[in-house]
Amino acid sequence: MKNKIIFFKNIGLIDWIKIVNEMNYFTEKRNSFTFDEIWFVEHYPIFTQGLLKQNYSIISKNNFINDIPIVTANRGGQITYHGPGQQILYFLIDLKRRKINIRQLIDIIHILIIDTLKYFSIKSNIKKNAPGVYVNNKKICSLGLRIKKGCTLHGLSLNVDMDLTPFDYIYPCGDIYMKMTQIKEFNFFLTLKDIRIILIKKLAQLLNVKIIKK
Template sequence: MDLWTVHLGTVPYGEALALQERVRAARQADAIPDTVLLLEHPPVYTRGRRAAPGELPLGEAFYAERGIEIVDVDRGGKVTFHGPGQLVAYPVVRVGDVMGFVGLLEQAMVEALAQAGVAGRGRAADGRDFTGVWVGERKIGSIGLHISHGVTTHGLSVNVDGDLTPFEWIVPCGLGGVAMTSIAEEVAVGADVMDCFRKRLAHRLAEGMGRRQRIVTPARLERELAGLPVG
């Protein structure tokens, strides 16, 4: 079976969220195969279902002055940051064992990071607050999912070579005192680090799901979604 992989470039968060909903509806209707959307976002904080008010301690005006949007979302998890230099992957796939799928996402990140020279480890077994991938005690990859009628939306993010400062202005993932890191913080990287890591992660995701990766253009995806209902 195929896993469609779509490289979208940089996409505003709201636009990507709307696209996920359309892709989910198509997947639920079996109109398309399992699909992974790979992209970056302009600066945005997202608040998951378990987020607490104190996780954005500096107030919305502070973040707005720095050009960072705040969006409430229906995924699991708490507050996190997305921005340029961070790879985001939204797998829109059928799942049965949700925790098993979380472990698969962690493992795919760990393996892709190892290829980049970074030794990471998944910590979902330590409790849901620690879900994601860590380098020592520093967090490099996050996971937050939503499941509707057996199909996932939202997904994972890995810090590649972006500015990590916005993480210092929040309580990332609800964990006070946690330092974030990136591939660029851990090893020397070249100008093509994002492109290389995106390819590695896409390959590992397909391999972990036991699927054959098929690169699909955004235009092809739009053609397949045309006329399909949302919801």
């Protein structure tokens, strides 16, 4: 039963620190009877550095860049930016119970984004040894996950309709040549709600579950 249902929460715009605290609490308290959940959120402007952070990943050495805070996250990957208009999905998934490993989940996430973009006639691809999804050699979706107690935390961020300027203040994912893009540049009229509907539909198919709003 627990493998047939995943709850999703459309949380909306929320502080990054608040949602991370809730995510860690959820993972600490969960057990074999806890249903998996996927949280859809947006964040107020913030830079987050993953556990693979490197000194050259950021241009500024302060705790702020142009008044945007820089925080360290307990996820994989390096530095990225979150802001309004970016659809973030946090995957609170029990991998062991679903009998999949982290590599398989990453593959599922890649397919999820590629198929969603394809639905809206946007052709995208992945790159070897560079997690994420790209359009015209620019990154449109970033990944950063962590496993704790056999369960995942964190997830993906898909650029939909946001101010991309803060990405110019950093080296996204630690790559000085990385350029970012977003769905708005290919379809001006799509909204986060439009994208969310298709993401949920595709997730249900890829994970072979019924996704229920909580």
